[in-house]
Amino acid sequence: QSALTQPASVSGSPGQSITISCTGTISDVGSYNLVSWYQQHPGKAPKLMIYEAWKRPSGVSNRFSGSKSGNTASLTISGVQAEDEADYYCCSYAGSSVVFGGGTKLAVL
Amino acid sequence: EVQLVQSGAEVKKPGESLKISCKGFGYSFTNYWIGWVRQMPGKGLEWMGIIHPGDSDTRYSPSFQGQVTISADKSISAAFLQWSSLKASDTAMYYCARQNDGYDYGDWGQGTLVTVSS
Numbered sequence: 015q016s017a018l019t020q021p022a023s024v025s026g027s028p029g030q031s032i033t034i035s036c037t038g039t040i041s042d043v044g045s046y047n048l049v050s051w052y053q054q055h056p057g058k059a060p061k062l063m064i065y066e067a068w069k070r071p072s073g074v075s076n077r078f079s080g081s082k083s084g085n086t087a088s089l090t091i092s093g094v095q096a097e098d099e100a101d102y103y104c105c106s107y108a109g110s111s112v113v114f115g116g117g118t119k120l121a122v123l
Numbered sequence: 124e125v126q127l128v129q130s131g132a133e134v135k136k137p138g139e140s141l142k143i144s145c146k147g148f149g150y151s152f153t154n155y156w157i158g159w160v161r162q163m164p165g166k167g168l169e170w171m172g173i174i175h176p177g178d179s180d181t182r183y184s185p186s187f188q189g190q191v192t193i194s195a196d197k198s199i200s201a202a203f204l205q206w207s208s209l210k211a212s213d214t215a216m217y218y219c220a221r222q223n224d225g226y227d228y229g230d231w232g233q234g235t236l237v238t239v240s241s
Contacts, residue, residue, distance in 0.1 A: 015185070017167070050227035052168070059218055059234055060160075060168065065227035103168050107226040111184055112158070117167040 015108055018043065018115035025121040026094045034118045036087040036104030044085035048107035051080055051089045054117075055100045063102075064089060096122050125149045127157075127219055127232035134238045135209050142205035143235045145219030152200035153177035156222040159193060159204050162234075163215040173222055174202055209239045 019037040026032040036043065036051075043049055047067040052060035062071050064080035067087060077092045087106070091098055099122040104115040126148040135141055145157060159171040172183040176195040183193070195202045202219060217235045220228035 048226045050225070052228075054168075059231040060220075060228070061231075062227060062229045065223065065229070066225040071229060101167075105168075105170075105227065110182055112170040112173075112226055114160075114168045114170055 015041065015111065015113050018104055018106060018113055020102075020104060020115040020118045022116070023119045023121065025123055026091075027123045028094060028096060030094050031090060031092045032094055032120065033091075034089045034102055034104075034120070036089070036106075036115050038085050038087075038106055038108075038113070040085060042106040042108035042113055043082065043087050045109070046107045047082060049080070049082055049087040050105045051078075051087075052103045052105065053098075053100045054103065060103065091120075094120075094122055098122060125221065125230045127221060127230055129217075129219060129232035129235045132236040132238070134240070137209060137211055137239055137241055139209050139239075140205070140207050141209055141237065142203050143217060143237065145202045145204075145232050147200045147202075147221070150221075153197050157195065157202040158220050158222050158228060159191075159202075160218045160220060160228075161187075161215045162218065168218075171204070171217075176200070176202060209237075211239050211241075213237060214239050 051064040054060045067082040068080040130144040158173040161169045171187045219232040221230040
């Protein structure tokens with residue numbers, strides 16, 4: 015199956031809100047609320063930020079939120095901070111397999 | 124505390140075989156699927172497949188089916204990823220991760236860097 019589609023990069027100034035989109039198909043994002051989001055800093059393992067489309071794991075800042083509409087999921091970071099600069103990946107269940115997005119690099123200006 | 128500890132970095136030649144490991148600590152290893160994820164240099168995450176250590180039920184991404192073998196040994200709480208004949212294009216960081224019920228990955232290993240070069 016094809017990777018989910020994410021913008022290659024987004025940017026924001028400290029304190030602004032940014033949204034990263036993740037577009038799939040009816041075979042993955044569109045059929046299941048099993049979308050997760052990961053943050054990855056250079057040289058580090060990915061970290062789960064959102065699961066089941068909008069749920070936040072314990073310990074993750076409430077500045078991070080997730081949503082889904084149709085075949086597109088979104089990750090919103092409210093009040094972006096310098097430490098949020100990283101790569102972000104969406105991921106979706108696709109019926110017996112899992113597919114990641116291509117990743118989005120967030121630059122905090 | 125849940126921990127996934129992966130084996131160390133490997134440097135191999137094309138055509139050689141390799142088996143890397145991922146050991147789980149701090150939870151019941153047989154109750155959770157373990158997934159493997161590839162990250163080629165400077166590139167994104169790619170889902171390779173998963174295994175249920177309890178019964179060794181295994182699922183592969185179509186992209187990796189036939190290219191790698193995923194296995195597990197529940198007696199030592201370990202999952203494995205192996206190649207029978209490495210290629211230069213297998214050079215990548217490989218992560219294992221524990222899969223939750225929602226097909227998300229809350230716990231990750233530290234990664235194993237595999238370098239294949241003549």
